[in-house]
Amino acid sequence: xxxxxxxxxxxxxxxxxxxxxxxxxxxxxxxxxxxxxxxxxxxxxxxxxxxxxxxxxxxxxxxxxxxxxxxxxxxxxxxxxxxxxxxxxxxxxxxxxxxxxxxxxxxxxxxxxxxxxxxxxxxxxxxxxxxxxxxxxxxxxxxxxxxxxxxxxxxxxxxxxxxxxxxxxxxxxxxxxxxxxxxxxxxxxxxxxxxxxxxxxxxxxxxxxxxxxxxxxxxxxxxxxxxxxxxxxxxxxx
Numbered sequence: 037x038x039x040x041x042x043x044x045x046x047x048x049x050x051x052x053x054x055x056x057x058x059x060x061x062x063x064x065x066x067x068x069x070x071x072x073x074x075x076x077x078x079x080x081x082x083x084x085x086x087x088x089x090x091x092x093x094x095x096x097x098x099x100x101x102x103x104x105x106x107x108x109x110x111x112x113x114x115x116x117x118x119x120x121x122x123x124x125x126x127x128x129x130x131x132x133x134x135x136x137x138x139x140x141x142x143x144x145x146x147x148x149x150x151x152x153x154x155x156x157x158x159x160x161x162x163x164x165x166x167x168x169x170x171x172x173x174x175x176x177x178x179x180x181x182x183x184x185x186x187x188x189x190x191x192x193x194x195x196x197x198x199x200x201x202x203x204x205x206x207x208x209x210x211x212x213x214x215x216x217x218x219x220x221x222x223x224x225x226x227x228x229x230x231x232x233x234x235x236x237x238x239x240x241x242x243x244x245x246x247x248x249x250x251x252x253x254x255x256x257x258x259x260x261x262x263x264x265x266x267x268x269x270x271x272x273x274x
Contacts, residue, residue, distance in 0.1 A: 043078060044068045044087065051274045053091040064096055067229040074206050075233040077243070085246040085254045088271035090232055092264045094187045098221075098228030101184030101191065103157035107150045111135040114164050115146045157183075169194035185221040186231035188258070199234045203227075 049061040049068075072078060077086050090096060105113065108130070116128045116137035124217050128137050144152055145163065153160040158180040165179030169192035170180045186192040190199055193215070200214040206215040214220055214227070221227045236242045236258075251269045255262055 042069075043072050043083060047089060048083075049096070051094045052087045052271050054274075056091075056095060064225065064229055067226045070211060070226075071230045071233045074230075075237045076165055077233065077236065081249050082207075082243055084272055085242070085249075085251070086233075088251075088268055088274070089236075089254060089258050090187050091224040091271050092267045093258070096187060098225050099185075100106050100190075100222050101157075101161075101189055102151060102158050103183065104155055105153075105160065106155045108133065108135055108270070110150070110160065111146055112245060114160075115142055116140075117142050143233070165192065168192060170197065182218055185201060185218065186235075188232040188235045190221060190231045190235060195235075195239060198238055202238055203230060 046058065046061055046063060046065060049056065049065065050058070053061070059138065067153050072083065072086070077083060094259075112128060114225070115135060117139040118127050119139055125138060127139060128135050141147060143164065153163060158177075161183050162174045162177055162179040165182070166174040166176070170178075171182060171193050178193050182191065182193045185237050185240065190196060196214055196218055199221075200212070200274055203214065204211055221231050240257050242254055242257045245257050251272050252265060255265050257269050
């Protein structure tokens with residue numbers, strides 16, 4: 037089979053991310069190749085699915101979750117209950133510039149004390165992500181500490197625990213503590229890239245779907261729906 041260094045080429049990145057910078061592609065290429073081998077994304081189908089999905093998810097950019105919302109947008113995203121199963125009505129409508137929930141409010145604190153959370157990513161993350169997926173209480177600060185980072189957003193303490201375990205198991209010559217230092221996923225492009233492979237292989241176990249060549253199945257596994265399916269299919273075919 038192809039040498040690991042040649043699994044992914046600049047030409048492949050240019051095909052799947054035609055709007056991207058060649059200089060940036062050149063910068064991330066060694067990391068993509070290192071971790072493609074380390075996480076066994078080495079067949080043509082797996083590589084094509086991985087590259088096309090990540091290109092649509094993030095354009096290969098290593099970014100963090102922003103969580104910087106106006107009061108209205110914050111309520112739209114985090115403040116309204118979803119419709120009951122099978123009901124396709126919208127979950128909210130806007131009256132005089134404010135949000136009215138059609139099926140009841142979630143998180144009444146966002147309504148009672150919006151100024152504490154509006155345009156304050158730390159307060160908002162600590163509140164809305166508290167007590168989920170191994171995060172501690174709002175006061176623990178885990179929500180913001182373990183906010184989304186990387187090429188495919190790694191979010192919540194539980195997923196940082198998975199990343200920490202997988203990296204140290206597969207690369208014992210490079211021991212790291214990502215639980216104490218989650219910002220490494222953002223400050224060091226290498227680990228932002230690796231985090232996407234951990235999400236793909238371990239968190240979501242996408243390879244079985246990728247082996248079938250079914251873009252719809254892979255898209256479902258990656259984001260739990262069909263957001264951007266058309267773009268993902270075009271990128272895969274390229």
